Amino acid sequence: MVPRRCLVTGAGRGIGAAVARRLAAQGHAVALTARSADELAAVAADLPGRTLVTAADLTDPDAADLVLGRVEAEFGGAVEVLVLNAGAGTSAPLARTTDEDWARMLELNLTAPFRLLRRALPGMVGQGFGRVVAVASTAAKRGDPYVAAYTASKHGLLGLVRSAAAEVAGSGVTVNAVCPGYADTPMTAATVAAISTATGRTPGQARDVLAGRQPIGRLVDPDEVADAVLLCVASAAITGQGINVDGGAVQS
Numbered sequence: 001m002v003p004r005r006c007l008v009t010g011a012g013r014g015i016g017a018a019v020a021r022r023l024a025a026q027g028h029a030v031a032l033t034a035r036s037a038d039e040l041a042a043v044a045a046d047l048p049g050r051t052l053v054t055a056a057d058l059t060d061p062d063a064a065d066l067v068l069g070r071v072e073a074e075f076g077g078a079v080e081v082l083v084l085n086a087g088a089g090t091s092a093p094l095a096r097t098t099d100e101d102w103a104r105m106l107e108l109n110l111t112a113p114f115r116l117l118r119r120a121l122p123g124m125v126g127q128g129f130g131r132v133v134a135v136a137s138t139a140a141k142r143g144d145p146y147v148a149a150y151t152a153s154k155h156g157l158l159g160l161v162r163s164a165a166a167e168v169a170g171s172g173v174t175v176n177a178v179c180p181g182y183a184d185t186p187m188t189a190a191t192v193a194a195i196s197t198a199t200g201r202t203p204g205q206a207r208d209v210l211a212g213r214q215p216i217g218r219l220v221d222p223d224e225v226a227d228a229v230l231l232c233v234a235s236a237a238i239t240g241q242g243i244n245v246d247g248g249a250v251q252s
């Protein structure tokens, strides 16, 4: 396998950390970014090969330039594999979704990936190779109650991916999304805690509710999401797709 210059956003824990580990295990140079420098350093410390840690808040309009500029300077060329994974959720009935919640979801889950993609694509097209994989969600494919802002942001992210893929098709650059169901990560642990608080269920019962959302009857393992990311990195023929990794929840 040709070693590539990779950047994984939200690489400090959960799905992003799993993707970073798998890319590093394949021999790639892996740059990691998120806000928490300590978490990034802990993940990077266990990776074989070349790593680069840049702490940044990706909702900052200057972050894309800062982070990608460092990757180019340290790794000696434009990024080749860009995994747009950083994200967060929020839950509220639509009528109680505040402007702040709405803006936060769109800024982090949609505008930040847009800015990184806009900054990275010319370099990828110029070098005739690129792999962009956004970590979206089943919320990019269907609507559930109480997650309007998150769902709108993830639908937007899949739209961004599809349009970008069409625009650069034939250039050697592919752009895809993976769409996980409930995965076993700190983000889901926070959802379990919120359900438990709101409903009086035990954490175990709340976790069972989320496990039951996947027809396979369990949470998705972060490594199973990483499998789909690596498939998108390996293939030149998969582009413009939103690949469900959700135990059969969404059949499209």
Ligand SMILES: NC(=O)c1ccc[n+]([C@@H]2O[C@H](COP(=O)([O-])OP(=O)(O)OC[C@H]3O[C@@H](n4cnc5c(N)ncnc54)[C@H](OP(=O)(O)O)[C@@H]3O)[C@@H](O)[C@H]2O)c1
Binding pocket: 009, 010, 011, 012, 013, 014, 015, 016, 033, 034, 035, 036, 037, 039, 056, 057, 058, 059, 085, 086, 087, 088, 089, 108, 135, 136, 137, 138, 179, 180, 181, 182, 183, 184, 185, 186, 187, 188
């Ligand atoms: N867990 C699930 O069930 C699930 C299902 C479908 C889709 N997803 C998607 O998968 C992705 C990863 O989720 P996860 O479960 O692994 O979440 P997680 O465990 O909470 O990790 C999220 C990562 O994103 C980073 N991040 C959050 N806000 C950021 C910001 N403003 N700037 C830079 N980095 C930021 C976090 O680091 P800092 O907080 O240190 O910044 C962390 O490294 C998200 O896009 C999420 O929407 C998750």
